[in-house]
Amino acid sequence: MDKLTSDDAFELGNQFRDTAIALGDWRISNLSCLSKAQWDELDEREVMLLNIASSIYTAAVGMVLQDSQAALTRLQSSVESAKLAIKHIATLKQALDLASALVLLAGTVYSGNAAAIPGAIVALEDAAEAIATPGEPSE
Amino acid sequence: MICFSHTSGRYLQALATIFLVSAVSGCASFKEVKSFASLSSNAASHGALTKDYIGALDRRKQYQPEKFHAGLDAQKVRREAQRASLDLLQQSVTDYMQGLNSLATGDVRPYDRSLKDLSSDLNKATLLTHDEKEAVGALSIILARAVTTVYRLHEIRKLIHDGNQPLQDVISATRKIVMKGMIADLQIESALVGRYYDNFMLAPDNPVEPVAMALAKEARTEALGRVNSRIQSARSYDVVLEKIAQGHQYLYDNRDMVGNKEFDRQLKPYVDGLRGAYRNLLGGSP
Structure with a gap:
């Protein structure tokens, strides 16, 4: 026999x-034929019967709860990812790195220090890429 | 000032990256995603329903002979054991929506505070004129905000992609419990209440007392009305959950358009539908 599902x-x-409800309706429609004891x-x-039905619903709710455990775990994992992403936004060090790299580049350009410019550009590119490229952001 | 000839290629590439990032972020609009997530996080938890589901067993004692009370107590213990899991189902949807809301809101204020340190660094850059320092500082802040927005957009899409299926499953499980379990159980309560007053008014050998009958009839209507309003409240909550599921499914189906203003407009009817359902739930709660 197949296992009983929640449905x-x-x-x-x-x-x-x-x-139980049908029995109650019958009882009322036949009340003139029934003694007090009956x-x-x-x-x-x-x-x-009504209490048994209620107990069965309680058991069925338990079955749904058990069946939903896997989905619940996956959803909680998504929530954790969101929290992590929010944490990264709050402390987004990369963005400051990028801003600093821009300042460095501007400084080298305006100072006329040609030798320092390639290094400043690489720093700027690295910082921009680290943030804009989808992937694990570093703190 | 020097000539850019040696490095102009890489410099232009870097600037292109910056302007691309700024351009993408400049268009990003999360207004309706934010509204949807904020409304959902408020509406997803309906703790009164769980409380009512457990409290039902005590309420029913007054409508049943004492010999059944021990059975009701035993069943209450079983429902109490389910409380944490029932709360967790609702809370998980709330937590998820709070996460989505925080990403869509993207509080950049602390970030701007951090950028203030930049001005002291700029002041040390003695080779720049005052105007140049101002310009570089302003551009840095714009740029930093822009990359934050791009990062948020990426994370929002990723969250919607990863979260949709488990969210739909959790909402579906909650709706099943509400509709097939809690409401069906309240219909039992309705039958018990009706039976109790019918016994009082109709049982053989009961003396016919017109005043007592009128009072019993009135009490029956009131008691059934209370159960009915509990059923209505549970149904309203089910509609709220349905709207959250539909709205999120729409987000998932169109996640590549998130951040787009046109998408924001298309999402609005889902947000309005959810808002209406939530108002109905708040207005009808017993």
């Missing part, structure tokens, strides 16, 4: 609930 369990709960006995059966 099966919910459906089973519905059947118990609907049966009325009470039927009433207790209905309560029992």
